Amino acid sequence: MNSNKITFIGSGSIATALANSVSSKIPDKIYLLSIEEEVIESINTVHRNNKYFPFIPLNHNIVATSDVKVLKDSDLIFIALPSSVVLNYIQKNKDSINEKAILINLAKGFGDDRRTIIQGLEDITNNPLATLKGPSFARDIINNFHTGLTLGMNDIDLAPPIKELFKGTNIHLDYSQDILGVELISILKNIYAIVMGIVDAHYNSPNLRFMVLTNAFQEMRGILKQFGGKEETLFNYCGFGDFGLTALNDLSRNRTMGLLIGKGFLTKDISDQVLLEGRIAVNVFCEEISKKHALDNFHIISELYNVFYKEQKVTTFVNSILNNN
Numbered sequence: 001m002n003s004n005k006i007t008f009i010g011s012g013s014i015a016t017a018l019a020n021s022v023s024s025k026i027p028d029k030i031y032l033l034s035i036e037e038e039v040i041e042s043i044n045t046v047h048r049n050n051k052y053f054p055f056i057p058l059n060h061n062i063v064a065t066s067d068v069k070v071l072k073d074s075d076l077i078f079i080a081l082p083s084s085v086v087l088n089y090i091q092k093n094k095d096s097i098n099e100k101a102i103l104i105n106l107a108k109g110f111g112d113d114r115r116t117i118i119q120g121l122e123d124i125t126n127n128p129l130a131t132l133k134g135p136s137f138a139r140d141i142i143n144n145f146h147t148g149l150t151l152g153m154n155d156i157d158l159a160p161p162i163k164e165l166f167k168g169t170n171i172h173l174d175y176s177q178d179i180l181g182v183e184l185i186s187i188l189k190n191i192y193a194i195v196m197g198i199v200d201a202h203y204n205s206p207n208l209r210f211m212v213l214t215n216a217f218q219e220m221r222g223i224l225k226q227f228g229g230k231e232e233t234l235f236n237y238c239g240f241g242d243f244g245l246t247a248l249n250d251l252s253r254n255r256t257m258g259l260l261i262g263k264g265f266l267t268k269d270i271s272d273q274v275l276l277e278g279r280i281a282v283n284v285f286c287e288e289i290s291k292k293h294a295l296d297n298f299h300i301i302s303e304l305y306n307v308f309y310k311e312q313k314v315t316t317f318v319n320s321i322l323n324n325n
């Protein structure tokens with residue numbers, strides 16, 4: 001039995017869903033550290049998260065709190081915040097964190113200064129770090145569907161408590177020591193999911209869709225390797241699986257953003273978080289690749305850059321990526 005104390009930072013969809021999965025197996029309290037008073041109140045009184053899953057009863061050993069002191073006692077700390085706030089949050093609260101706790105990053109996206117969240121965390125803290133990524137809609141997890149996640153850790157010797165925590169639940173882990181690759185793929189797959197949305201907004205053709213999907217996957221592989229990730233990581237849950245889920249399923253926010261862009265709804269005043277993160281990621285990758293004079297090898301992302309930053313028409317984008325032999 002896992003006797004580690006578990007805290008999720010955040011009380012949104014993925015924190016609530018994963019906490020509910022693991023709490024069904026262990027008698028101890030599992031904490032959701034939250035800034036949302038109404039969520040704390042609903043979890044602690046009626047055992048539901050009224051904002052994110054109002055109709056799903058939660059296990060009674062899930063406790064919500066706004067008190068960061070809970071981090072001092074925690075052995076496993078899952079970070080389930082928007083990517084843009086993770087580094088600030090940990091910087092601000094690092095003195096409250098048990099120095100031996102493993103920090104497990106769930107957020108997908110760049111941290112700051114063109115680096116992954118894990119690279120940013122390495123500067124802020126000496127805690128052991130891990131990343132957990134995969135094809136995982138929170139809605140499916142909370143409805144107890146089987147879900148595969150990749151646990152990325154440099155020091156795989158620290159994995160057993162996390163492995164033990166998920167054993168016997170609906171969460172199935174595979175493992176990778178390529179923590180950089182796991183983080184990079186979680187950013188890349190969002191970019192190429194936007195591409196698939198744009199293409200699917202123009203054509204309803206399985207042949208065409210899977211031609212572009214294959215080209216996109218190859219491009220992801222090239223960029224991953226160029227940035228220091230390992231090709232083999234693409235065949236973990238965080239790779240092929242998460243790309244497929246994000247690129248092809250309409251529940252995906254990135255694919256949906258692509259569908260909207262494809263239908264002509266990209267205007268300068270859109271301030272959507274998904275679009276913002278996508279634009280930043282495309283810019284970071286393209287600028288870094290340009291420094292190596294290799295942008296010609298990555299036609300799809302460089303054409304998307306033109307859509308985001310040079311007002312290239314979406315139809316030109318689609319024609320260009322379809323006819324790039």
Ligand SMILES: NC(=O)c1ccc[n+]([C@@H]2O[C@H](COP(=O)([O-])OP(=O)(O)OC[C@H]3O[C@@H](n4cnc5c(N)ncnc54)[C@H](O)[C@@H]3O)[C@@H](O)[C@H]2O)c1
Pocket residue numbers: 010011012013014015034035036052080081082083085089105106107108132133134135136137138149
């Ligand atoms: N690893 C995975 O498989 C997986 C799956 C889904 C989502 N995610 C990632 O997990 C993160 C959370 O996703 P979600 O769908 O749960 O989002 P969500 O919007 O449902 O929840 C976000 C949570 O962050 C909290 N929050 C926001 N700003 C904050 C701040 N400044 N300080 C403290 N708390 C703050 C909110 O109160 C909320 O509890 C995202 O980065 C997302 O990409 C990962």
